[in-house]
Amino acid sequence: MVDLSSYNTLRISAKASNLIEINTADDINKLPPENVFFLGSGANILFTKDFPGTIAKIKLSGIKVLKETNTDVLIEVAAGENWHDFVTWAVDHNLSGIENMALIPGTVGAAAIGNIAAYGGNQEDIFASLQATNIKTQKNQEFSKTDMQFGYRNSFLRQHPDYLVTSVTYRLSKTAHLNTSYHATRHASLLSTLNQINTPPFTIRHVFDAVVKIRSEKLPDPKLVGTAGSFFKNPVVSKEKFHQLKQQIPDLLAYPTEKLSYIDPEEQSEYVKVSIGRALDELGWRGKRIGNVGTFPQHALVIVTYPGATGQEVYQFAEMMRANVKKNFDINLEYEVVII
Ligand SMILES: Cc1cc2nc3c(=O)[nH]c(=O)nc-3n(C[C@H](O)[C@H](O)[C@H](O)COP(=O)(O)OP(=O)(O)OC[C@H]3O[C@@H](n4cnc5c(N)ncnc54)[C@H](O)[C@@H]3O)c2cc1C
Structure with missing residues (x-):
């Protein structure tokens, strides 16, 4: 039995029969066809009981530029990459569309499955396609944006847990399309935070920094709590x-x-x-x-x-x-x- 307390951010001490790390495509072939739970960082799950099966901890890594035009870049990101690290990579490369989703915990695969969103940024707006393996048939399949049927923290694959997402492809813009409209009365609005920490004209990095500041003040750090x-x-x-x-x-x-x-x-x-x-x-x-x-x-x-x-x-x-x-x-x- 494996203790899962360090595998979920709520730190619940549930047990699983075993845990397999998925580092390569070959590791997926070793998984049993039944009773498997795909785990990213465990930032969106509550174990209310032990899991009598296999936890497949997704650790597939790599960021690859597939195509570049005058305006856009198409990037394939492995499902086990840390989401915030990918956002940081994009901002470092001056690519826009993702900066409002800085500091959301978790992995890239789960980000697509859960259609994460925050501060005016939405997963589905930058999503191009994803690759997944059906664990029952071991067949690989590509899912387009239409196939994904994105909804509020929902998608086709969230309803079909037999598919292990292996990579997600995003389209990011070389031109900054800044969205600073997020506003909540009780918390700092994005624009007012931007104005506090920088002077216009604002850049992609300024928006990223403002989102990180607001989130750090408003939300708990899963490393601490x-x-x-x-x-x-x-x-x-x-x-x-x-x-x-x-x-x-x-x-x-x-x-x-x-x-x-x-x-x-x-x-x-x-x-x-x-x-x-x-x-x-x-x-x-x-x-x-x-x-x-x-x-x-x-x-x-x-x-x-x-x-x-x-x-x-x-x-x-x-x-x-x-x-x-x-x-x-x-x-x-x-x-x-x-x-x-
Ligand atoms: C402090 C805090 C703040 C947060 N803020 C936000 C926010 O602003 N916006 C937001 O949308 N969410 C937010 N979340 C929720 C969480 O960050 C997201 O849901 C995130 O995408 C979870 O990623 P994970 O890798 O931890 O997924 P997990 O919790 O490990 O898994 C979530 C689900 O995805 C499935 N899954 C994971 N990886 C794969 C894969 N490769 N293939 C198939 N299925 C997979 C799992 O089986 C499970 O059903 C927050 C969470 C925390 C702790």
Whole structure:
């Protein structure tokens, strides 16, 4: 049995039957066809029990420029590369489109599967294609952006866990297309942080630095504290429902739902994505601690663990949060974290 506490950022001490490191394509052939869990950095998972199977720790590495035009660069990145290291590589090469997603923990393969996003940057906007191996058939397959059916922290491959992502290809721009529109009332906006640390005209690196600064101040560092980032998805509600909620919480914020593939495009304007952290504050969840589990003092959507926390303890804490939100606001919170 292998202890997984150093393989998940919530630091849960679950056990697996065995763990195999995937460093090369040949290592994939050695995996059993059943009962395998593909693991990146474990920054988006909660083990609520032991895993009676094989953990395949994805460590495939390498960054390769496939094609360069006057405007764009097509780059293939192995699935086990650290996401932030790749963002840093891109910024060092003065390539744009990825800088707003600096400092998101995890690997490149998981970034595509979970369609990560932050501060105005979206995985699907720079995604070109990916390569994956079906573990049952050992066949390799390419997935285009259309094949991936990206949604909010969702994709076709998130729903089909037999595919091991081996590499992801991104299209980045040689021209800076800076997106500085991110704004949240209680936290620094991107533009105001940019203005604090630099003078215009802003560069790709300035945006990268500003995002790193905001995230370092607002979110816990998984090297220092047990966490998986936002535990729940921000819920999508009708505009009518949002107006009702605003009567209870006047400074509640909401964002447009365009790009949510599970909502009919014609109906998307009827819905908004609510910033649920503010509603959790209202219910007293920010900075709350029960036993070895709590929420981060700066952000109620972020669950943190203290030494000795078990997966069941975290799950029960999260379920209490969900029940409380359901009771007070009649909203069903969905897990952003993968529960095992
Ligand atoms: C402090 C903190 C802040 C965060 N902030 C953000 C944020 O701003 N935006 C955001 O979107 N997310 C955020 N997250 C969540 C997390 O960083 C992302 O979900 C990240 O992509 C997880 O990467 P990972 O390698 O750790 O994946 P893991 O947790 O190891 O795996 C996640 C899922 O992907 C699957 N998987 C992993 N690798 C592969 C592969 N190669 N092939 C097939 N399946 C695979 C796993 O089986 C699992 O289902 C944050 C997390 C933390 C801890």
